[in-house]
Amino acid sequence: MIAFWMLAPVMVLCAVGMLFARKAVHAALLLAVVMISLAVLYLVQDAPFLFAVQIIVYTGAILMLFLFVVMLVGVDASDSVVETIRGHRLFTGIVGLGFGLTLVLGVAQVSFGTVIGLDSANEQGNVPAIAEVLFTRYVFAFEVTSALLITAALGAMVLAHRERLTPKPSQASLAAQRMRDYAEHGRHPGPLPPPGVFARSNSVDTPALLPDGTASEASISRVLAARGTVKSVPELSDEIKELDMPEAGE
Amino acid sequence: MSTTPFIILSAILFTIGAVGVLTRRNALVVFMCVELMLNASNLALITFSRANGNLDGQIAAFFVMVVAAAEVVVGLAIIMTIFRTRRSASVDDASLLKY
Amino acid sequence: MVNLEALHELPPAVGSAPTDGAFSLLWLVIALPALGAAVLLLGGKRTDKWGHLLATAAVIGSFVISLILFFSLTGRDSGDRQVTQHLWNWFTTGSYSVNFDLLYDQLSAVFLLLITGVGSLIHVYSIGYMEHDVRRRRFFGYLNLFVAAMLVLILAADYVGVFLGWEGVGLASYLLIGFWQHKPSAAAAAKKAFVINRVGDIGLSLGTALIFITFGSTSFAVVSAGSHEASSGALTGIGLLLLLAACGKSAQFPLQSWLLDAMEGPTPVSALIHAATMVTAGVYLIVRSNFIFSLTEDARTAVIIIGCITLLMGAVIGCAKDDIKKALAGSTMSQIGYMVLAAGLGPAGYAFAIFHLLTHGFFKANMFLGAGSVMHGMNDDVNMRNYGALRKAMPITFATFGIGYLAILGVPPFAGFWSKDKIIETAFADNFLVGLCALVGAGVTAFYMTRLMLLTYFGEKRWEKDVHPHESPKVMTYPLIALAVLSAFGGLFTLNSWISDWLAPVVGEHGEHELGIPAIVMSLIILVVVALGVAVAVQLVGKREVPKVAPEKVSVFTRAARADLYGDAFNDEVIVKPGVAGIRGLAVFDRSVVDGGVEGLATALSAISGRFRLLQNGFVRSYALALLAGATIVIFALLAVNFG
Numbered sequence: 001m002i003a004f005w006m007l008a009p010v011m012v013l014c015a016v017g018m019l020f021a022r023k024a025v026h027a028a029l030l031l032a033v034v035m036i037s038l039a040v041l042y043l044v045q046d047a048p049f050l051f052a053v054q055i056i057v058y059t060g061a062i063l064m065l066f067l068f069v070v071m072l073v074g075v076d077a078s079d080s081v082v083e084t085i086r087g088h089r090l091f092t093g094i095v096g097l098g099f100g101l102t103l104v105l106g107v108a109q110v111s112f113g114t115v116i117g118l119d120s121a122n123e124q125g126n127v128p129a130i131a132e133v134l135f136t137r138y139v140f141a142f143e144v145t146s147a148l149l150i151t152a153a154l155g156a157m158v159l160a161h162r163e164r165l166t167p168k169p170s171q172a173s174l175a176a177q178r179m180r181d182y183a184e185h186g187r188h189p190g191p192l193p194p195p196g197v198f199a200r201s202n203s204v205d206t207p208a209l210l211p212d213g214t215a216s217e218a219s220i221s222r223v224l225a226a227r228g229t230v231k232s233v234p235e236l237s238d239e240i241k242e243l244d245m246p247e248a249g250e
Numbered sequence: 251m252s253t254t255p256f257i258i259l260s261a262i263l264f265t266i267g268a269v270g271v272l273t274r275r276n277a278l279v280v281f282m283c284v285e286l287m288l289n290a291s292n293l294a295l296i297t298f299s300r301a302n303g304n305l306d307g308q309i310a311a312f313f314v315m316v317v318a319a320a321e322v323v324v325g326l327a328i329i330m331t332i333f334r335t336r337r338s339a340s341v342d343d344a345s346l347l348k349y
Numbered sequence: 350m351v352n353l354e355a356l357h358e359l360p361p362a363v364g365s366a367p368t369d370g371a372f373s374l375l376w377l378v379i380a381l382p383a384l385g386a387a388v389l390l391l392g393g394k395r396t397d398k399w400g401h402l403l404a405t406a407a408v409i410g411s412f413v414i415s416l417i418l419f420f421s422l423t424g425r426d427s428g429d430r431q432v433t434q435h436l437w438n439w440f441t442t443g444s445y446s447v448n449f450d451l452l453y454d455q456l457s458a459v460f461l462l463l464i465t466g467v468g469s470l471i472h473v474y475s476i477g478y479m480e481h482d483v484r485r486r487r488f489f490g491y492l493n494l495f496v497a498a499m500l501v502l503i504l505a506a507d508y509v510g511v512f513l514g515w516e517g518v519g520l521a522s523y524l525l526i527g528f529w530q531h532k533p534s535a536a537a538a539a540k541k542a543f544v545i546n547r548v549g550d551i552g553l554s555l556g557t558a559l560i561f562i563t564f565g566s567t568s569f570a571v572v573s574a575g576s577h578e579a580s581s582g583a584l585t586g587i588g589l590l591l592l593l594a595a596c597g598k599s600a601q602f603p604l605q606s607w608l609l610d611a612m613e614g615p616t617p618v619s620a621l622i623h624a625a626t627m628v629t630a631g632v633y634l635i636v637r638s639n640f641i642f643s644l645t646e647d648a649r650t651a652v653i654i655i656g657c658i659t660l661l662m663g664a665v666i667g668c669a670k671d672d673i674k675k676a677l678a679g680s681t682m683s684q685i686g687y688m689v690l691a692a693g694l695g696p697a698g699y700a701f702a703i704f705h706l707l708t709h710g711f712f713k714a715n716m717f718l719g720a721g722s723v724m725h726g727m728n729d730d731v732n733m734r735n736y737g738a739l740r741k742a743m744p745i746t747f748a749t750f751g752i753g754y755l756a757i758l759g760v761p762p763f764a765g766f767w768s769k770d771k772i773i774e775t776a777f778a779d780n781f782l783v784g785l786c787a788l789v790g791a792g793v794t795a796f797y798m799t800r801l802m803l804l805t806y807f808g809e810k811r812w813e814k815d816v817h818p819h820e821s822p823k824v825m826t827y828p829l830i831a832l833a834v835l836s837a838f839g840g841l842f843t844l845n846s847w848i849s850d851w852l853a854p855v856v857g858e859h860g861e862h863e864l865g866i867p868a869i870v871m872s873l874i875i876l877v878v879v880a881l882g883v884a885v886a887v888q889l890v891g892k893r894e895v896p897k898v899a900p901e902k903v904s905v906f907t908r909a910a911r912a913d914l915y916g917d918a919f920n921d922e923v924i925v926k927p928g929v930a931g932i933r934g935l936a937v938f939d940r941s942v943v944d945g946g947v948e949g950l951a952t953a954l955s956a957i958s959g960r961f962r963l964l965q966n967g968f969v970r971s972y973a974l975a976l977l978a979g980a981t982i983v984i985f986a987l988l989a990v991n992f993g
């Protein structure tokens with residue numbers, strides 16, 4: 001019960017936090033806290049198998065999937081807090097409160113009798129016991145879930161599939177396009193110069209130096225340039241000198 | 251170890267999830283709230299399993315997880331498709347089916 | 350011993366002796382023209398060449414059979430002259446059964462001879478008259494159809510069978526009036542005839558229904574046997590409905606207006622259908638239903654009144670018409686008025702009604718065909734103001750027409766004298782006023798017929814420039830001669846009261862009517878009145894210049910007579926306009942009240958729905974909120990039940 005009383009307030013707070021988190025990422029992280037806490041509560045209640053499954057499937061797979069989608073949809077997209085449907089928030093509050101109170105009070109009224117506990121059921125260990133039940137009494141339902149999972153996977157593929165509207169470009173056509181860009185816009189036809197020719201630690205943030213000693217803009221990521229984490233040429237020149245010195249000293 | 255606190259916690263989490271589904275407009279967050287509701291029900295199932303002394307409740311929770319996994323896969327694919335065509339993940343934007 | 354007094358009181362019942370010998374040919378009388386019509390109308394162009402000959406042969410065949418049957422009938426005892434031929438059971442519903450039976454008795458026999466005889470002559474005449482018409486085959490097909498339907502009408506032994514023939518002749522009449530359908534006036538006249546005839550047909554169908562309700566059967570045999578047991582109210586109702594039917598078919602007031610327009614049809618049609626046979630079907634119906642009319646004084650009075658009104662109306666209209674066919678049509682109306690009047694006089698008059706019907710069939714068909722002959726020679730001009738002095742150009746037509754003229758005037762010894770005199774005498778015996786009407790009618794008849802004769806055959810030539818009158822071909826004049834002979838000697842039927850005795854088993858006996866004055870004096874009075882009419886006509890028409898165009902400045906009466914005594918205007922005002930107004934009112938009622946109620950309900954529902962519809966705002970979250978609220982209520986209810 002100690003674990004319960006420690007985790008329950010955290011879980012409720014995190015859940016309430018989900019309601020108010022403006023960014024989807026924050027909501028996902030708060031959900032992760034709730035789920036891991038739940039996993040612990042499963043363990044407390046003699047369900048070690050589901051504890052593992054909860055961590056692996058929910059926190060590991062499902063929440064990761066959520067985060068991927070959040071990434072695709074846009075991390076920055078944050079909700080507006082203004083309610084658009086008139087009176088919706090008020091009614092939701094009333095109904096939600098009524099629902100919660102009804103449930104809580106209803107549950108509080110009921111006495112569930114003496115707790116039997118799973119000691120006898122888990123005599124040979126929780127996992128073999130679950131396996132025995134799953135593969136005997138629930139074997140048909142178990143088989144059906146396999147069909148469900150395959151269907152879900154297929155459905156996801158169908159939904160995510162995008163029809164190709166233009167013919168697939170061949171290598172020759174790509175090359176021709178590149179040459180055409182060069183002819184019309186003077187774009188460099190060859191591969192971009194790699195960064196960090198003279199790098200020491202993190203070569204990606206170090207631009208390549210052109211033969212005249214200037215840094216090549218094309219050699220570094222634009223994101224890094226925007227963040228301003230790229231080392232400037234004057235900074236580099238010192239290092240170059242430093243590098244040159246011992247050679248000169250020799 | 252009494253069961254009532256677990257059940258009440260489950261009820262509270264379920265209610266918070268429901269309210270979240272109703273108030274949030276971002277489809278992803280709505281979906282997370284649905285997951286929260288499912289988890290809350292799982293907690294209740296496992297608690298009842300312990301109270302009754304057999305594993306059927308745990309099996310049920312297991313199946314809920316399987317179904318939730320499948321649901322998340324398809325649901326997220328749908329959200330992606332909608333986002334791709336509408337550039338929006340708001341559930342209120344998909345409101346053409348009305349009077 | 351038969352109770353003589355009872356026999357005197359009750360109308361005779363229709364017998365039902367089975368057919369044997371020659372009478373088994375009875376069905377053939379109908380079948381021949383029906384077959385002719387079928388061949389001509391279904392055969393198409395293949396029958397164009399010989400169709401008219403086949404049609405004529407079919408009718409002549411019917412006539413020959415009719416003659417054989419007639420003489421077979423005369424060979425029998427007078428009490429044994431009713432023959433019924435059972436053909437087949439038409440339909441049976443519950444206890445009600447209608448057999449397709451043919452009844453051949455003295456009345457049918459007379460009609461059979463008239464229809465097939467005059468019909469044959471008119472078929473022959475039509476061969477010449479319709480020679481140049483491209484649709485001649487169709488014309489003869491329709492004529493045959495008419496003859497067949499008319500024979501069904503008079504031979505049927507059941508009111509339902511009569512109704513079949515009644516509708517058949519109505520159809521044939523419609524087709525033949527509108528035969529020259531390219532003329533809008535003909536098409537309109539056909540429609541008018543059809544529609545007004547429907548009014549009368551309603552009378553017949555309702556009358557038949559009432560007969561069925563009263564007697565449980567519609568066959569003549571059952572009805573005539575049971576008529577004296579029926580209530581007087583039912584009999585009067587039946588009588589009035591049958592009178593309505595007769596008014597429609599026989600162009601009696603107030604359904605008379607179609608007959609004048611029906612002259613748009615070819616002249617042989619006017620002669621056969623609208624003078625000699627079909628229009629007399631009403632008279633036939635009344636006489637045939639004598640077992641009903643004899644027992645209901647009220648209905649008979651109505652018949653007499655209708656007959657009086659029509660005979661005067663027709664005569665007055667005939668005075669003012671310049672169209673030769675319309676003048677004759679007015680005359681036809683008037684003469685049928687005489688017959689209806691006679692029929693309304695009860696057993697005393699039935700025989701004279703039929704007799705006048707016969708003689709009228711002869712002389713009116715004769716005159717119509719004569720008029721057709723004149724038109725044939727005058728390039729189909731019907732305006733008498735363009736005739737004049739035709740007696741030399743068309744001697745045969747003139748001679749035959751003249752005999753018809755003398756016959757309709759009632760000059761002895763021509764046919765009309767015998768029949769019309771009897772009617773007027775009987776009318777006087779019944780009621781002085783009725784007799785006076787008939788007498789005045791005779792005078793007016795003399796006036797307009799003389800006017801017609803003078804305008805057509807005497808006086809100056811008023812012909813149009815390119816008209817060269819000539820005598821018609823022999824195929825047309827021979828029927829004229831035949832009919833003229835009949836017009837001249839048709840009166841011989843009444844020698845020694847033959848026609849009355851012949852028909853007595855059908856229509857009942859009657860004692861000698863009591864006239865205050867000797868019959869010969871009566872005849873003289875009538876002749877004087879007729880002579881007066883002739884003299885007035887000679888004075889007014891013969892001695893004066895006949896203007897080319899009808900004068901405008903005429904008396905109110907002439908104007909009224911030219912407008913058919915405002916028959917059409919009356920129909921317009923009394924029936925058409927209120928009908929149209931009523932239907933407009935109904936339309937408004939339908940639109941405002943019925944539609945308003947229905948559409949108002951729909952609008953209200955739609956408005957309420959519009960309010961509720963706003964709940965469907967398309968937001969998933971709103972729906973989910975409703976779902977949660979519902980779940981809350983369900984859980985609350987469950988808890989309340991458990992803990993309550």
